[in-house]
Amino acid sequence: MRILYVEDEKYLAEAVIHVLKKHKIDVDWVEDGESGLALAMEPHYDVIVLDIMLPKLSGLEILQSIRRRRVKTPVIMLSALSDVDDKIKGLDCGADDYLAKPFKTVELIARLKALTRRPALSDANNIEYQDLSLDTNNHTLNNVELTDKEYNITEMLFKNPDSVVTKQQILAHVWGAETAFEENYVEVYISYLRKKLKSLNTKVEIKTIRNLGYKLTYVQ
Ligand code: CA
Secondary structure, three states, rough: EEEEEEOHHHHHHHHHHHOOOOOOOOEEOOHHHHHHHHHHOOOOOOEEEEEEEOOOOOOOHHHHHHHHHHOOOOEEEEEOOOOOOHHHHEEEEEEEEEOOOOOOHHHHHHHHHHHHHHHOOEEEEEEOOOOOOOEEOOEEEEOOEEOOOHHHHHHHHHHHHOOOEEHHHHHHHHHOOOOOOOOOHHHHHHHHHHHHHOOOOOOOOEEEOOEEEEEEOOOO
């Protein structure tokens, strides 16, 4: 899971990120509203966590802008004001959840997991595709262990089956928005994954879509 976290309180953000990383949640963190809005328009976040009081643009303004532009990424609003008005405004503007500061990071993690669970596709913690089952808790594919990066790529492909996932989307999701990593990193990890798929004897393949990216497909 990769989240965008927009928070101007540096020490709070660092403490939260530390705990999120322990729970294998990748975080892109920015400290002001303008940078937050720019990144929030990107399609590769599973959840956006927005503080309300921010320099340059408020969390509510970011939320309104992205919803106007039809970005549907789930949003959790954070607010230091224990004011119900903020909560109502946030939910009115299209936030999916709201957490009052101070909060426990485990509470945030529980909300993140609730928002990214997809009941239609999954039974409990698994995402199924054809004869494959990806365990989102143990990070295994039909009981074969995946490394963190392999898992993050696989999760993206499983959440977008039979559609093209671009190399840039994978890079941004797995390595972060401001990455200096090259596209051939993606190629290397895709080749690891293909080996694992082969060992599973499945008819599911990761197809290369030339000049675009990859697609999880079932070969009859
Ligand atoms: Ca703030």
